[in-house]
Amino acid sequence: MSTVYACPLSHTLISLSGKDKLSYLHGQVTQDINKLSNDNFLWAGHCNAKGKLWGVFKLFTYQDNYYLVGSKPEVAQSLGELKKYAVFSQVEIEQSDKSLIGLIGEDLTSTLTLLNIHFNDTQTAVDFAGGKALKLADNRVLLMVNNDFSLPDDITALDNDSMWQEAVIAAAEPSLNKDAIGEYVPQMVNLQAIGGISFRKGCYTGQETVARMKYLGKNKRAMYIVAGKADGLLDELELETQMGENWRRAGKLISQSYNQQTHTLMGLVVLPNDNETGHVLRAKHLPQVELSIQALPYSLEDE
DSSP states (O other): OOOEEEEOOOEEEEESSSTTHHHHHHTBBSSSSGGGGOOOOOOEEETTTTTTTEEEEEEEEETTTEEEEEHHHHHHHHHHOOOOTTTTTTEEEEEEEOEEEEESSSOOOOHHTTTOOOTTTTEEEEEEETEEEEEETTTEEEEETTTOOOOTTTSSSSSHHHHHHHHHTTTOOOOOOOOTTTTGGGGGGGGGGGGGSSSSOOOOTHHHHHHHHHHHHOOEEEEEEEEEEEESSSSSSSSEEEEEEEEEEEEEEEEEEEETTTTEEEEEEEEEETTTTTTEEESSTTTTTTEEOOOOOOOOOOO
């Protein structure tokens, strides 16, 4: 039986409750909230008025509340922005104190059965006795758990989420660090490729920019996976690309992970969208660290 690991996740949660939560959130994010049910989760972007992302979130429901999962910088930024106009609606918005655990392993079947978590072919989210489970991939399930939840003994509990973050980056799922907040429109981090943008819904903050990028072909950037050998995470996030004999700025990492066993650094970076797999970049402040562009696991075509 393959080993299943449980990672305590550094991501956090925003909760929304109240009778106006659907209409309120619908006017704030890139996703069509009417598509949300108890049996699915949806990707969604939260933008400023200029269409630049404050955060990329996984959105789901639990016990009549909406929840948004994002990185700590994303949650801190979006929480404040969402609260600004909540006073005009019957909606309560707060940061949730529920915990997040990532289950990762080649075969999660027996572990999910032990936890009484059962996904059918159409479900990506289910309630269970301990809270809510989101199926991100066959080998990754995200748990939002209540305070009294405890892991079964046959799961290997880790003390950090580096294994989970490496899998997230390999799947090219966008997540913004603090330097990336307010810098990119949703298509620049491939949000359309993972179903996180509805181009058929009504108005939301930043919609004009997002629509222009799609229908006028204005977007010239995309998010890429990069990987290479390093001694640890990069403190300075800027990467360079070679032009002839010179090097020039390419972009900044928006997230990164480091595997201590293989001494491999992986990251996500927004670059001009004509870059090709195998192209080598280097860290500006540590030029000995070379990172090559990896193949994306999905198409970059709009829905």
